[in-house]
Amino acid sequence: MISVNILAAIDFSDATNRLVPAITQFSKAHDAKVWLIHVAEEEPPGGFEVHSTTLRDAVAETYRDEHKRLQELAKELRDQKIDATALLIRGPAAETILQEAERLDTGAIIIGSHGHGALHDVLMGSTGSSVLRQSHCPVVVVPIRG
Numbered sequence: 001m002i003s004v005n006i007l008a009a010i011d012f013s014d015a016t017n018r019l020v021p022a023i024t025q026f027s028k029a030h031d032a033k034v035w036l037i038h039v040a041e042e043e044p045p046g047g048f049e050v051h052s053t054t055l056r057d058a059v060a061e062t063y064r065d066e067h068k069r070l071q072e073l074a075k076e077l078r079d080q081k082i083d084a085t086a087l088l089i090r091g092p093a094a095e096t097i098l099q100e101a102e103r104l105d106t107g108a109i110i111i112g113s114h115g116h117g118a119l120h121d122v123l124m125g126s127t128g129s130s131v132l133r134q135s136h137c138p139v140v141v142v143p144i145r146g
Contacts, residue, residue, distance in 0.1 A: 004107030006032040009039070009097050009127070012069060015112045015144035020073065022142045023110055024080060033083040035104055038070050039093040063088070094130035106137050112144045 008023045010016055027034045040063055070086040077084035089096050101109050111128045132139045 004032045005104050006108050007035045007101045007106045008110040010036050018144050019112045027082050037087045039096045040090045093127040108138045110140045113141045
């Protein structure tokens with residue numbers, strides 16, 4: 001069996017805990033290395049320089065918390081004998097996921113679907129829909145039920 005890279009998008013919503021078993025199952029079935037990616041929010045307009053120290057400190061704390069949670073998920077997978085690495089990258093979600101999938105030469109992307117529906121996708125956009133339409137590799141969409 002040929003080992004592949006899998007990029008799994010983590011958004012830290014309530015769906016994250018439901019996505020991890022699918023990541024585990026898929027990675028074990030394909031002897032895959034897992035790259036967990038969380039795309040953090042971009043800088044506010046004008047950058048952090050024009051905003052208060054309080055805002056900069058709050059954003060920095062959020063990044064630290066997200067990084068810690070992502071590292072904990074990667075460790076959870078490694079404890080199950082899965083080769084897992086965590087990536088926290090700031091940028092537009094779908095574009096960043098697609099760029100990293102290309103850079104890492106992934107064989108598949110795993111992403112959760114929150115099931116908001118077509119109207120939500122039209123009005124708000126959908127990271128999952130964008131990734132699905134533009135990906136160079138297969139995308140595994142895991143339905144997440146609330």
